[in-house]
Amino acid sequence: MHQTLIVILGPTGIGKTDLSIDIARELGTEIISSDSRQIYKELKIGTAVPSDAQLMKVKHHFIGNKSIYDYYNASMFEFEVLDLLNELYKTYNQVVMTGGSGMYIQAVCDGIDELPTIDKQLRNDFIQKYHDEGIESLRIQLKMLDPESYQKMDLKNPKRILKALEVSIQTGKPYSSFLTRPKKQRPFHILKIGLQRDREELYERINKRVDEMVKEGLVEETRKFFKDRHLNSLNTVGYKELFEHFEGKISLTKAIELIKRNSRHYAKRQMSWFSRDKEISWFHPESKQKIMDFIQNNI
């Protein structure tokens, strides 16, 4: 029997949490969350973290283990998860990883290129430059520092350009020279299980879940962090819309509508991301027995 990482993925609201708990229990193992927002301990209602009752059933990792005030990224996630897996495989032959953050999953499964951590001041300077001078000045600088990236990159996307500039300036080498696109070898097998259901049904679940979050106190949870609303960790569906409401820009009703719509859009983006990964085997979230059989046959 191999050591296997069973990855359960799919768009938000599809039903990953319940299924993952069932599967982890049957396998007698633990769960690693691959969700870039459930990782923050301050965010509970709006990120739909598993309930206390669910968390008691199976030990979860990477839920609420960081603060919204911490800097965090996919690469840090990659290394922390690999360290944890190293420990867990001393006890278990299978570990379940579940979550919807495609890039975090990719970082763990395939790895991402190693880049230096960007100096905070440098990043702020570039952001300032972008605000003051606009995207065109970033493009011009990129063309000089890293013509290869300039050729390949989406030059309308400020975050991409900023990233390339930061790395190029900080290291003195073009950003593109770091991109070797490794598919890193992992000392364990990976089994990817994707969950999907009818679009209409998924959207109904998402809409309903947003209403439930509001009932559970999402507005109050968000209000506590109003002063921190510019943090990246709070640039998150469910929170950013309520901040707009607190600023008096939109009504509460409108904010809730937007949370629903933005959650649907997010789900669609997740589906686009996952659809190009040919290693994923797809199932309906309620066909638990089929999924268990598939796992048993492939571990």
Added chain:
RNA sequence: GGUGCCAUAGCUCAGUUGGUAGAGCAACGGACUGAAAAUCCGUGUGUCCUUGGUUCGAUUCCGAGUGGCACCA
């Protein structure tokens, strides 16, 4: 029952002096290597209510029908 107004995209509505139509929102498709629930790019999806008439040609003009709204009974 009578009179008037309205009927165009999923919704709210523009519009075509008669040459088969467009905005906002919603929706849909995609990209993605360290901010990723982020960020960015792309796409009108339509028996113009039905049915006769006029016309080379009707979503547009005229008649009838159906449905909705308002007012009068």
